[in-house]
Amino acid sequence: MTTSPAGSSAFFALALLTICGAVLLLLRYYLPLRTTPAYVTVPVFLTIVLPASIILLVPIDLASSAGTDTDGSRGIWLSEKVVYKSWRVTYWLTFFLTWAVLPLLGEYVDSGYREPRARFIYSLRSNGRYWAVMLGTGVVGLVYFIWNNGFHWDVLKSMVMALGYAWALVLAIYLMGHGLVAFPRSLYRYASISGRLKRLQAHAPKLHDRLTESLDKLDQYEYQVLQLKQRKNGTAREFQGWIDELADKSSLPENRASVVARTTTTTVPPIITERYLADLTRKLKRARHAKLRFENEWDRLVAKAGKTQAILDAKASQRLEFKDSQFQAQRGDLFDRITLLTPYTRYHLHVHVIPTLSYLAWILTSLASLAVVWSECIRKLEPKLSLIGLTVVHHPGSSRNQIGFGGQITASIWLCYMCTCALFSLTEVKIWGNRALVRRNTYQESATWYALQCAKLTVPLAYNFVTFMPPVLLKATSFYKLLGQYVNVTPIMGGFSDYFPSFILVPVLATAFGLYKKIKNISGFGDLLEDEEDETDDVADAGGWREGRALIEREVQGANSNILGLTNRGATTSPPNGRYTDNPSSASLLAGGGEASSARSRPERRRPIVDDDDQDTGNFFENFGSRVKNTFDSTDFSFSRPRWLGGDDEVERGRGSRQRDRGEDGGSGFLGLFGGRSDEGGLRL
Structure with a gap:
């Protein structure tokens, strides 16, 4: 490298274009771009691109602030003015999108009103409580900041930045701590x-x-x-x-x-x-x-x-x-x-190579998780013992903290891993309501919410990563000049930023030792924090996998019949009912409407057994596992065969229909397991 940052500027621009292209492909994977309005696509695009660029800005900021003794090993660096302005644009755009635009946009697209004005008013009312809580917290924080520093513009700006960082740091530490255990464990189980x-x-x-x-x-x-x-x-x-x-x-x-x-x-x-x-x-x-x-x-x-x-x-x-x-x-x-x-x-x-690679990845990610937890706990007590700082900062015979191109690559890997663990927890912790990412069919409100979380988590994790560096190098970065000095403007906020990350041990230990399940058994509220993998293991141990195997085999049997041209899985009496039915031969249902009520007899008979609470906690499988096993072992109802093959499913359905017509509720035997119920269970997502 030379003393001119021209090559680094070209690399930075090319990297940004690459990130933008990758985000566009990601949006195309989850959203139908042709039918999604621009007022949704553009904010979601920016809210993902800006946090992704932070992963690129942090290593460049570290190398530009520290550098090396020789230009050839300095890596990618930019002038201090360019780095600081890049941080200002990225941070304030992300802040504005996170706390103002996306909350309004999410409620706007979720509104059922037809007129834009009515939808906007609905969005304002829906966010009123959210903003009232923020305003109340802001007033309390403003009084405290004025008490310590007097009233001027920097106090208001520092209060907004500090409170936003504090709330986001709490969420980021919990999600990252959960993911540091759940992500390596998922590789081991795979x-x-x-x-x-x-x-x-x-x-x-x-x-x-x-x-x-x-x-x-x-x-x-x-x-x-x-x-x-x-x-x-x-x-x-x-x-x-x-x-x-x-x-x-x-x-x-x-x-x-x-x-x-x-x-x-x-x-x-x-x-x-x-x-x-x-x-x-x-x-x-x-x-x-x-x-x-x-x-x-x-x-x-x-x-x-x-x-x-x-x-x-x-x-x-x-x-x-x-x-x-x-x-x-x-x-x-x-x-x-x-x-x-x-x-x-x-x-x-598939039998040898992929499992071996999974075990190797599990070992590497487990060691990386231990390094992150150790660095979080030790960084304030003894910064020199931070494992992440030791792998990023190099000391080739000089007393000055130095970061070269190798240190930049290592910093990017560490920061990507921390963000991956936090974002991985978004799919594991079940407290997010009716939101999910669906291929080419993601709900627009869900897309805005996930983009908001991505932006909300990246900024505090990035600053938390910078604090792993030696204090001299930390205070020389443009990121610290933009955010750090305002976070540490008061003793309480400075202590919170320094010592709160050590509480990462709480979600780490809770996930590693299954404390969520114990909390659930004691208080009854652990289902909000229960790990999906732990629940699945309990279900598998109770024998619930046998019922799942029968359901999967029947679905595959119906799909194979469709390939042979015997059925048409998509042509059901109602498109919402087309994904699952006891009778895959939908053509016969279209020809005769008398059998429409039997098209979904299997789902309707199954619903009485599964209570919402049991469905979430897994008690259904513990209480009825043996009966479900005996039912599937003794009764052949797992496959829907065509009539020309001599299948007797029609006879079984006819018997069940006659019993329902007589008003029998199936209180015993087979119908006792799959009888109807009067109340409609709520949908818990």
């Missing part, structure tokens, strides 16, 4: 092929129940739309077009509507108001996206289970070939279409 299959099978019943409940919930809302359409002429003129739009998007046929009418207790109010229509529209949007979410998760689970089962079956012949299925055709990626490997090499790849 290495076991049989354990991987059993966890998939154990998760199938609960996922299938959620899919069934989402279908029922969508039917109920669409039935309300059908009732509104029948009463359209009695409503206000400005509401008639609104009702027509809802009815055009509805896909509930008449034969299914009669079934829903007998089971639902929801009625349309006598007076139709704008608020009621907006609330119904919002619920319809959420229900449709919940259906798409669980359909996507169910298809992916079935595809993964099929591939894993194929790997286990190939151990005898040492020849592995993945059969094409409807699920793989829908969810296959580029690697699934590459056929460079022979069946023999593919077998060794």
